[in-house]
Amino acid sequence: MELHTIEQASHDVVAGRIAEAVKQNGPFVGGIQLIQTSNPEFTFSVAFIVFINWWSRPFPWPMDEALIGPLVETGCEMLSSGGAGYDFVDIKYLTTKGVYYANTPKMPALRTADSTAMMILQALRGSSEREADARAGKWFDPSKPLAKDARCSTLGIVGMGNIGKLVSGHMQHFGMKVVYHNRNRLPPNEENGAEFVSFEELLVRSDVISLHCPLNEGTRHLFNKQVFNRMKDDMIIVNTSRGAVIDEDALVEALNSGKVLRAALDVYEFEPKIHSGLIASPRTTLLPHAAVANETFEKDQQMEILLNLETFIRTGEPVNAVNRI
Numbered sequence: 001m002e003l004h005t006i007e008q009a010s011h012d013v014v015a016g017r018i019a020e021a022v023k024q025n026g027p028f029v030g031g032i033q034l035i036q037t038s039n040p041e042f043t044f045s046v047a048f049i050v051f052i053n054w055w056s057r058p059f060p061w062p063m064d065e066a067l068i069g070p071l072v073e074t075g076c077e078m079l080s081s082g083g084a085g086y087d088f089v090d091i092k093y094l095t096t097k098g099v100y101y102a103n104t105p106k107m108p109a110l111r112t113a114d115s116t117a118m119m120i121l122q123a124l125r126g127s128s129e130r131e132a133d134a135r136a137g138k139w140f141d142p143s144k145p146l147a148k149d150a151r152c153s154t155l156g157i158v159g160m161g162n163i164g165k166l167v168s169g170h171m172q173h174f175g176m177k178v179v180y181h182n183r184n185r186l187p188p189n190e191e192n193g194a195e196f197v198s199f200e201e202l203l204v205r206s207d208v209i210s211l212h213c214p215l216n217e218g219t220r221h222l223f224n225k226q227v228f229n230r231m232k233d234d235m236i237i238v239n240t241s242r243g244a245v246i247d248e249d250a251l252v253e254a255l256n257s258g259k260v261l262r263a264a265l266d267v268y269e270f271e272p273k274i275h276s277g278l279i280a281s282p283r284t285t286l287l288p289h290a291a292v293a294n295e296t297f298e299k300d301q302q303m304e305i306l307l308n309l310e311t312f313i314r315t316g317e318p319v320n321a322v323n324r325i
């Protein structure tokens with residue numbers, strides 16, 4: 001089947017908006033194409049959007065009618081963009097218009113899980129603070145809390161999807177006991193040694209809590225002042241999901257009061273801004289939404305986008321549709 005780019009006019013409308021957003025918000029790496037088959041039996045058109053730089057947020061927030069409306073109005077039936085999260089996309093609008101939105105859940109999973117494992121170990125060991133001391137010419141300070149032992153610690157995973165499951169496996173190799181909370185309990189053959197618990201039980205049993213749930217109205221500020229107060233003292237929180245799952249003001253307060261011993265974060269409530277209290281705390285490990293970014297992610301991401309495109313053309317439904325039409 002021959003594919004070719006058409007509807008240059010509407011493409012330019014969207015491209016114009018992107019150019020405007022880039023001017024205001026910084027570089028955007030990627031492209032947008034409207035494609036339609038030349039086969040008259042296939043009259044649909046699809047958009048293929050590559051957002052490969054989460055680090056240029058807030059662009060393309062929000063991916064709403066104002067941004068993609070002109071594209072949708074051309075008869076576009078499927079949007080596929082890079083990345084697992086789609087909290088920035090107006091899925092309701094797309095569904096109303098009969099447009100599929102497809103994500104790329106495989107590409108970020110292993111990379112994010114590897115980075116999460118690294119961050120859990122860093123937080124258990126307090127390595128950021130030790131490194132800051134070393135860089136400042138100070139030797140090992142025995143008055144600072146010693147590293148926590150993974151083998152004596154329980155990891156609580158919130159959200160047991162692709163990434164949560166991989167993190168569970170990684171950390172059990174380091175001797176951690178794993179409990180998890182998810183909307184639904186996994187089938188026993190998928191639990192792989194992790195124990196399903198209620199959210200409340202997870203809070204009181206976990207030495208480290210790692211977040212792997214999507215951001216939606218049910219999870220926004222899931223970790224707030226009241227929730228921090230119900231946790232174990234001296235606990236550690238790790239977040240590589242979405243920043244707004246945590247109320248950052250409450251986290252800074254909990255770090256300052258000592259309730260939370262350490263936090264390791266890749267994502268923030270107001271990206272690309274990092275709360276000044278998190279930067280000021282010696283007990284945080286901070287990455288600039290980089291958990292996924294390694295040398296190979298772009299190629300894998302593009303292959304997953306193309307797979308969405310291919311299955312849509314073959315079957316009428318992309319392989320990773322997040323909405324039902």
Ligand SMILES: O=C(O)C(=O)CO
Nearest residue numbers: 054083084085108292
């Ligand atoms: O895949 C995503 O949505 C990411 O944010 C990668 O870190």
